[in-house]
Amino acid sequence: MSTHPANGRTYPASTAAGQTSVAMIARQAIVNGQQVVVGYELFNRSRTETSHTAASDVILIFNALSHAGTEELVGKKLIFVNCTHESLSGGHLELLDPDKVVLEIPPLGHAAADEVQARLPILSGLRERGFHLAFNHTVLQSTYAPWLPLADYIKLDLSVLAADQLAVLISYAGRHSQAELIAEKVETAQQYDMVSTQGVQLFQGYWFARPALVEAKLLTPAQSSIIQLINLVRQQASTDEIEEVLKKDAGLAFNLMRLINSAGFGLNREITSFRQAVMLMGLKKLFRWAALLLTASRTSGAPSSVGQTAVVRGRLMELLALETLPPDEADQAFVVGIFSLLDVMLSIPMESAIGLLNVPETAAAALLRREGFLGDLLTLAEACESSDDAVFHRAAGTLHLTSQQINLAHLQALAWADQLTED
Template sequence: MIQAPTSGTPPAPPSSNQSSVAMIARQAIVNSQHVVVGYELFNRSRSAAAHTAATDVILVFTALSHAGTEELVGKKLIFVNCTHESLSGGHLELVDPDKVVLEIPPLGHAAAEEVTTRLPILTELRDRGFHLAFNHTVLQSGYAPWLPLADYIKLDLSVLAPDQLAVLISYAGRHCKAELIAEKVETAQQYDMVSSQGVQLFQGYWFARPALVETKLLTPSQASIIELINQVRKQASTDDIEEVLKKDAGLAFNLMRLINSTGFGLSREITSFRQAVMLMGLKKLFRWAALLLTASRNSGMPSSVGHTAVVRGRLMELLALETQPPEDADQAFVVGIFSLLDVMLSMPMESAIGLLNVPEPVAAALLRREGFLGDLLTLAEACESSDDAVFDRSAGLLHLTSQQINFAHLQALAWADHITE
């Protein structure tokens, strides 16, 4: 038997440039039956940057594509504090608007012309399906052009006296169709007061304090993100863009997780990088990559774990092409590159792949080494460990010769080394 070459030492624990932890606080917004209808999100990471035009949308992406042990928002609405700069950046085109409530800040002592100037972008966002929330200042005469756009109006009980609240609630009921949210509700007396006046949504310590949720993010290398941006800017072919995704497990994971999330709004499951690229389109792909670059603080060579995942993906793809159609080879690459997600994310594989909604053959391969893809993955692992018995058994099941496997493995190693130079 010709022994398959090894790929070096076994994978080491993930380095700090592979996965990072984000702390997000969420506070429930409940209805009169105390059923949660949505969550307001706050960035509580110690390394969080100042509130800029991109941080609002990055927070939404984290909520939609996080890798955690629980659902951060599930199917509830996401309430996100925005800046007016973030509303015009175009990044919001990357999310399904039906799930997101944009909390629009007041303009201070704004002149009427400034309110009018910002009206078109607010109108466009609402026309696209986003929900808009304002604080009580939208009920002032100076903000009259904005009032018809309000889906929600927040009434801050910490700054509004009971008599002011009564006037505002009455005025809102007569002049708009917005749902009122009483926020900073801290006592039963406050709840009884506003609910008796017709307010039906509530937020505050009386119901729930903001709860911290730790989310794990698989961070691509800056070099891979920049390469993706460059390929998109020159309108490269789908094949070329797909090659960029194939060489960085973090980049691939982030894209597949996002595009298959409920927040992206697709009705069918996306199972290959090619599908993801084609469905997202170059414009959205560019904006997504730009946001990743904004959020990324890492650089340098990929870790040994990421490199091993890339080698596995390429090896399995090449071997699948020996006997299978190209679409099956695409799935083989996906299995290989995601086969170390449990190590990268420090969580069980079942939880990790659950975040991607992978098709059953992929899940069976990753979890139980079942099926054609499972046999390929077992063979790829045997190539790394030089386990002769497993190598021979897997090769026999796949009807592959040692020469075919050795040649494909050498090609995969050379390809991975070349693309990560």
């Protein structure tokens, strides 16, 4: 167990482990000549991954964008992701802001011209959608001539290319493409000097930064909830029905809000409610996201007791808020309630947890300091769980709620949450 000194909250490892999945992601900086980071290449370092497959591409991108930790994994920098040709037509790419992502396209081995030509429509389509494409130096061979105009970046591997080869390739790329060149596996000052004097302006390798491991935590939703969401979307269910599923699974809700507010999603405004998220994402993208989440999911069954408590809190606070607020504003009460145990579920301080979601200031004040109307509601919900009569009556008086109103709402919230194990 560990206790955070700022709030005294204890994070039991056993509880957190039941709520999170952990992926190990390595990131290595790509820098310019001034050693300013322009992007990060991501590598899947999870022990469960034994080979590079289309599925591992999906999981890597998902983990990067839904990453839950005390620091941003990539921030607003470019994300360089190694791809398989099988994954390039995957629906998970629909979820990304193309301007933030560089897809590293592998060569085809001993490719024939017709194979290269056959892949061209997919690559051209990705480029037209705004994705950046990176290739290794083989794209400069005559066989790959159809791909060369699509290259935004060409990587030159200094571990396999001799100095005279590099000079020829750099010169040829400068004359026949618009691509920026990246010298990778730069390990010495001499290598850096050699390629930089020939016009290479981007660099990657141990000379600048070794790959750094980042432990990416994800709240793991129940697979049954994900499947239920997928079925509703396929049936073109109403926003209300979809919102109900999100409200019943803290992991599902967290992952959606985290993803839609990430830089990789490309929205210019903050999304603060599930209804907003569903409406802005639309059914097509929501289906893609749910399918992607199912791919990354490793566990099944109902949420743990902590997740269940969060759901009850959210519903109780929403029902009490509806006594005085319109439905749209009452939804904020639900968001505060369901995210009020994120610090326990993620084993990180609450301030770090809510920083991942960019919650509104009123919600942050409630979660961190129990301030404002939402803070009073949360205090009341916690008092209902702990049977603290003094705090209960004080909070009820502040909110002008009767014991009868609160007890009825609490029973309704408990019954509503119990449906999780019955659905």
